[in-house]
Amino acid sequence: xxxxxxxxxxxxxxxxxxxxxxxxxxxxxxxxxxxxxxxxxxxxxxxxxxxxxxxxxxxxxxxxxxxxxxxxxxxxxxxxxxxxxxxxxxxxxxxxxxxxxxxxxxxxxxxxxxxxxxxxxxxxxxxxxxxxxxxxxxxxxxxxxxxxxxxxxxxxxxxxxxxxxxxxxxxxxxxxxxxxxxxxxxxxxxxxxxxxxxxxxxxxxxxxxxxxxxxxxxxxxxxxxxxxxxxxxxxxxxxxxxxxxxxxxxxxxxxxxxxxxxxxxxxxxxxxxxxxxxxxxxxxxxxxxxxxxxxxxxxxxxxxxxxx
Amino acid sequence: xxxxxxxxxxxxxxxxxxxxxxxxxxxxxxxxxxxxxxxxxxxxxxxxxxxxxxxxxxxxxxxxxxxxxxxxxxxxxxxxxxxxxxxxxxxxxxxxxxxxxxxxxxxxxxxxxxxxxxxxxxxxxxxxxxxxxxxxxxxxxxxxxxxxxxxxxxxxxxxxxxxxxxxxxxxxxxxxxxxxxxxxxxxxxxxxxxxxxxxxxxxxxxxxxxxxxxxxxxxxxxxxxxxxxxxxxxxxxxxxxxxxxxxxxxxxxxxxxxxxxxxxxxxxxxxxxxxxxx
Numbered sequence: 001x002x003x004x005x006x007x008x009x010x011x012x013x014x015x016x017x018x019x020x021x022x023x024x025x026x027x028x029x030x031x032x033x034x035x036x037x038x039x040x041x042x043x044x045x046x047x048x049x050x051x052x053x054x055x056x057x058x059x060x061x062x063x064x065x066x067x068x069x070x071x072x073x074x075x076x077x078x079x080x081x082x083x084x085x086x087x088x089x090x091x092x093x094x095x096x097x098x099x100x101x102x103x104x105x106x107x108x109x110x111x112x113x114x115x116x117x118x119x120x121x122x123x124x125x126x127x128x129x130x131x132x133x134x135x136x137x138x139x140x141x142x143x144x145x146x147x148x149x150x151x152x153x154x155x156x157x158x159x160x161x162x163x164x165x166x167x168x169x170x171x172x173x174x175x176x177x178x179x180x181x182x183x184x185x186x187x188x189x190x191x192x193x194x195x196x197x198x199x200x201x202x203x204x205x206x207x208x209x210x211x212x213x214x215x216x217x218x219x220x221x222x223x224x225x226x227x228x229x230x231x232x233x234x235x236x237x238x239x240x241x242x243x244x245x246x247x248x249x250x251x252x253x254x255x256x257x258x259x260x261x262x263x264x265x266x267x268x269x270x271x272x273x274x275x276x277x278x279x280x281x282x283x284x285x286x287x288x289x290x291x292x293x294x295x296x297x298x299x300x301x302x303x304x305x306x307x308x
Numbered sequence: 309x310x311x312x313x314x315x316x317x318x319x320x321x322x323x324x325x326x327x328x329x330x331x332x333x334x335x336x337x338x339x340x341x342x343x344x345x346x347x348x349x350x351x352x353x354x355x356x357x358x359x360x361x362x363x364x365x366x367x368x369x370x371x372x373x374x375x376x377x378x379x380x381x382x383x384x385x386x387x388x389x390x391x392x393x394x395x396x397x398x399x400x401x402x403x404x405x406x407x408x409x410x411x412x413x414x415x416x417x418x419x420x421x422x423x424x425x426x427x428x429x430x431x432x433x434x435x436x437x438x439x440x441x442x443x444x445x446x447x448x449x450x451x452x453x454x455x456x457x458x459x460x461x462x463x464x465x466x467x468x469x470x471x472x473x474x475x476x477x478x479x480x481x482x483x484x485x486x487x488x489x490x491x492x493x494x495x496x497x498x499x500x501x502x503x504x505x506x507x508x509x510x511x512x513x514x515x516x517x518x519x520x521x522x523x524x525x526x527x528x529x530x531x532x533x534x535x536x537x538x539x540x541x542x543x544x545x546x547x548x549x550x551x552x553x554x555x556x557x558x559x560x561x562x563x564x565x566x567x568x569x570x571x572x573x574x575x576x577x578x579x580x581x582x583x584x585x586x
Contacts, residue, residue, distance in 0.1 A: 001368075002368065002370040003367055003368070004365055004366065004367050004368065004369040004370070004511070004546055006542065006545075006546045006547075006549040006550040006553070007549070007550060007553050009512075009514055009515075010511060010512060011369060011370045011371070011511040047481075047512075059564050059565070059568055060568065062565055062568035062569060062572065063567075063568035063569070063571045063572040063575075064572065065572070066568070066569050066571075066572025066573060066576070067571075067572040067573075067575050067576050067579075070572065070573065070576035071576060071579065074580070111411050111412045111413070112405055112409075112411060115409075115411050231565050231569075234561065234564060234565050234568070235561040235562070235565060237561075238553070238557055238558075238560050238561030238564055239557045239558055239561050240557075242553050242554050242557055244553070244560070244561065244564050246549055246553070246560070246563070246564050246567070247367075247549065249564060249567075249568065250567065250571075253568055253571050253572075254571075257571050257572055257574075257575035257576075258575055258579075260572075261575060261576065261579040293410070294409045294410055294411065295408060295409065295410070296410070297410065298402055298410055300402075300473070300476060300477050300480060301401065301402045301403075301473045301477075302399040302400065302401060302402070302416065302470075302473050302474060302476075302477040303399065303400045303402070303412075303477070304399065304400070305398045305399055305400045305415055
């Protein structure tokens with residue numbers, strides 16, 4: 001059955017957005033990412049204008065991350081305090097990132113820098129997570145004591161402990177200076193704004209490897225943080241660009257809210273390393289897809305720009 | 309000349325002095341003038357009528373069809389052009405960076421460009437119309453290319469290249485098309501030609517007014533022209549939502565967020581039982 005989308009000005013088979021929502025929602029509940037890096041290009045592929053695809057996806061993520069956050073919160077896997085500090089940093093970073101984009105555009109060649117940043121970030125995160133989780137899976141099997149790593153950690157730990165305003169994050173079982181999550185949140189915020197993505201794929205590894213949060217708390221906390229970011233983005237997109245398609249968002253969230261719940265339940269059955277290596281695999285797959293897009297001659301050399 | 313004839317008749321009437329004779333002559337004169345006017349052009353009105361000329365877009369709209377029919381002289385070819393009003397369009401332009409990476413390298417502006425452009429003809433346009441006439445009436449892609457302004461391009465060659473990319477892009481979204489042989493024609497009893505075309509109306513065509521121009525073509529020239537209109541309009545909830553998104557953006561934003569939050573919580577509550585505690 002087809003439904004007409006009043007803002008996208010196109011008609012779509014309802015099974016497409018519901019199915020896409022279900023799949024991406026599942027990943028969202030499993031890994032704590034918004035999934036925009038998958039959803040937006042897929043929607044464009046199905047004929048949705050790019051501006052509407054990105055804006056509507058953020059609306060849909062509001063629903064999926066509410067559903068996912070709730071599911072993770074029920075089992076005590078959301079660190080609200082950490083989430084809030086990351087949010088503060090993220091919004092500061094977002095402001096800086098938007099200015100950065102303006103600067104890049106003024107210098108020309110902005111698209112090149114954006115695309116390269118995106119590919120590099122995806123590639124680095126994907127490879128690092130993949131290798132790291134593969135190693136820790138092996139180590140767990142052989143029950144080797146992580147001596148070298150402990151040494152390294154303590155050096156890094158000493159520096160972090162020397163920072164002022166140390167505070168305890170109960171849910172994650174860690175202590176950090178408040179500046180650590182704010183600065184890291186800002187770093188993700190800047191990059192996310194420049195790349196035009198939510199940044200979940202960056203936030204998750206940062207929480208795991210730099211903040212040293214337990215993987216299952218990372219997923220819940222990341223979703224909590226994404227929820228607020230996407231509420232803000234949805235409103236701005238609806239208000240300034242008129243690019244949110246309500247009907248498309250509803251179709252997507254029908255799938256994604258359910259997917260997020262299933263993902264959260266399924267995620268509890270997986271070990272942290274398994275989750276990490278799966279996410280790494282997806283990030284690497286997206287990297288490869290973008291590399292193909294960059295190198296193969298596109299079928300059309302023109303595409304819709306913003307506005308009309 | 310008629311004035312001369314007229315005064316001559318009056319003079320002659322006076323000369324004869326008979327009013328009845330004058331009346332008869334005047335009648336004859338009027339009749340012959342009428343005959344002269346009526347017989348002047350050989351062509352007998354081309355007509356065009358679009359059936360289903362008001363297309364409404366509701367939630368279940370998935371495109372439609374439009375038919376155009378009318379009458380024409382028996383010995384003409386026909387061209388039917390359906391267009392939206394002209395405007396300007398800005399598109400992202402892909403190019404190779406560093407000789408190997410494809411990405412957006414800038415934007416191209418297309419002026420005097422219709423968003424929708426379809427041309428149907430009884431025969432191949434190049435075989436029935438001269439270049440000049442095609443350009444005069446903007447019939448066919450070659451003529452449209454001349455009509456459209458593309459910037460920034462360095463020369464005509466580059467313009468041609470990007471215009472053909474533009475056509476490919478538009479054809480891909482089903483809003484540009486040209487074809488021949490789809491118009492059906494039948495001869496009527498009174499020696500006229502009936503024409504008829506039924507064409508799919510793509511759902512990608514945006515709401516608005518569309519102009520159907522029908523051209524009767526003979527010896528490489530347009531000899532007659534008729535027009536009809538097609539209006540595409542959103543109705544009901546589709547219209548209400550589209551209008552709200554534009555005119556009441558803040559409320560629309562809150563509504564979208566509210567529904568998403570509600571749906572997220574709603575589904576969570578449904579799943580609570582099955583979710584399992586610690």
